[in-house]
Amino acid sequence: MATERIEVPATPTSWFANKAVKAQAKERAKRRRRILLVVVLCLGVLWPMFAWVGAHLLIVKSDLPAADAIVVMSGSSTYLERADWAARLYREGRAPLVVLTNDSLIAGWDRKEERNPYFYELAARELQKRGVPESKIQVVSDIALGTYEESLGVRDYASAHQLKRLLVVTSAYHTRRTLWSLRHACEGSGIEIGIDSPPPGWQTPAPSRWWWRRWGWKVVAGEYVKLIYYWMRY
Numbered sequence: 001m002a003t004e005r006i007e008v009p010a011t012p013t014s015w016f017a018n019k020a021v022k023a024q025a026k027e028r029a030k031r032r033r034r035i036l037l038v039v040v041l042c043l044g045v046l047w048p049m050f051a052w053v054g055a056h057l058l059i060v061k062s063d064l065p066a067a068d069a070i071v072v073m074s075g076s077s078t079y080l081e082r083a084d085w086a087a088r089l090y091r092e093g094r095a096p097l098v099v100l101t102n103d104s105l106i107a108g109w110d111r112k113e114e115r116n117p118y119f120y121e122l123a124a125r126e127l128q129k130r131g132v133p134e135s136k137i138q139v140v141s142d143i144a145l146g147t148y149e150e151s152l153g154v155r156d157y158a159s160a161h162q163l164k165r166l167l168v169v170t171s172a173y174h175t176r177r178t179l180w181s182l183r184h185a186c187e188g189s190g191i192e193i194g195i196d197s198p199p200p201g202w203q204t205p206a207p208s209r210w211w212w213r214r215w216g217w218k219v220v221a222g223e224y225v226k227l228i229y230y231w232m233r234y
Contacts, residue, residue: 055207055220058173064194067095067167071154073178074103074144076119078171078203083123085198086169087130095167098127098137103144147177148234151185158191165192172200173223
């Protein structure tokens with residue numbers, strides 16, 4: 001015998017309760033959307049300031065009025081601004097010698113020489129164009145495979161040539177890691193390290209706009225990743 005199913009109609013009380021629950025859910029959803037919108041707007045307004053501050057935190061300067069040599073760190077993508085700044089310091093009489101490091105990277109084809117010159121050679125040419133005599137330009141023979149290894153090569157070169165005060169030139173966003181690496185590498189050697197850099201905006205992006213392009217993320221945001229690695233590794 002089949003059992004007859006009897007549907008009990010919803011009472012007015014349960015109908016109003018369901019409607020209230022749905023209304024509360026909609027209100028919570030609206031509230032979440034408003035909060036998300038406020039967060040997005042705040043990030044949009046504050047991000048340029050955070051990006052500017054983050055870029056400037058990478059830039060340090062340690063003045064050394066008189067040095068035994070100006071050391072130009074390798075940088076294939078920024079060798080022009082580094083050579084230009086080093087030549088300016090040389091013309092100011094800050095040091096009698098300019099020392100280049102060698103990352104063994106080669107540039108494009110030179111039709112005149114019929115070969116691919118190294119970037120340190122291009123940097124030497126730029127120094128000469130800007131008033132540094134060829135006889136006052138020297139090159140560290142050790143191959144620079146990274147900033148810390150480059151720092152060790154600079155230390156050994158300076159020790160071998162009795163250079164006790166080095167004014168280092170590199171790109172602005174590279175200064176903090178370079179200064180840390182060199183001072184760490186030269187600890188106990190008696191070598192004094194100063195650092196200077198050209199202002200960003202030529203071959204490196206400006207602090208206010210670095211995040212507009214992929215290159216900026218590499219040289220600014222990527223520098224923080226390298227800093228963390230160096231502090232953990234060395």
